[in-house]
Amino acid sequence: MPQTRTQRVVLYVEDSAFDMALVEQLIARRADLKLLKAIDAYSGIKIAKEERPDVIVMDIKLPDITGFEALKILSNDPATANIPVMAVSCDAYPNQIEKELKPGFFTYMTKPFRLDEFMHMLDLSLQYAASVKKPPTALQDH
Numbered sequence: 001m002p003q004t005r006t007q008r009v010v011l012y013v014e015d016s017a018f019d020m021a022l023v024e025q026l027i028a029r030r031a032d033l034k035l036l037k038a039i040d041a042y043s044g045i046k047i048a049k050e051e052r053p054d055v056i057v058m059d060i061k062l063p064d065i066t067g068f069e070a071l072k073i074l075s076n077d078p079a080t081a082n083i084p085v086m087a088v089s090c091d092a093y094p095n096q097i098e099k100e101l102k103p104g105f106f107t108y109m110t111k112p113f114r115l116d117e118f119m120h121m122l123d124l125s126l127q128y129a130a131s132v133k134k135p136p137t138a139l140q141d142h
Contacts, residue, residue: 013044060089
């Protein structure tokens with residue numbers, strides 16, 4: 001399916017083939033979404049800088065650097081600083097969730113996640129992304 005102007009772009013940074021396939025199936029059900037994939041943080045950062053997705057869904061435990069470190073890199077780059085990042089992790093303890101939201105993740109979900117909850121949180125993240133992204137116009141430069 002060719003990308004249309006109405007498609008929103010979601011980048012999923014995940015090293016688990018099972019979790020990647022699950023999210024890929026969920027996103028495929030939505031004609032308004034396009035999925036970009038990365039299996040490690042550095043690949044995800046590169047894709048984020050090149051493609052500027054609307055939302056990033058990032059696993060916390062990745063093979064190269066953690067999701068925390070990747071978020072810091074993304075947050076310090078003006079090109080990616082405003083992209084909401086959803087953290088996903090197997091850690092489900094309340095103090096862990098608070099710790100993971102503190103560094104600037106937009107939201108946090110524990111794995112395995114409920115599919116309806118995941119899509120709801122993704123929609124909230126997309127709504128937020130639309131509210132902070134203001135497309136440049138010729139009038140803004142004058």
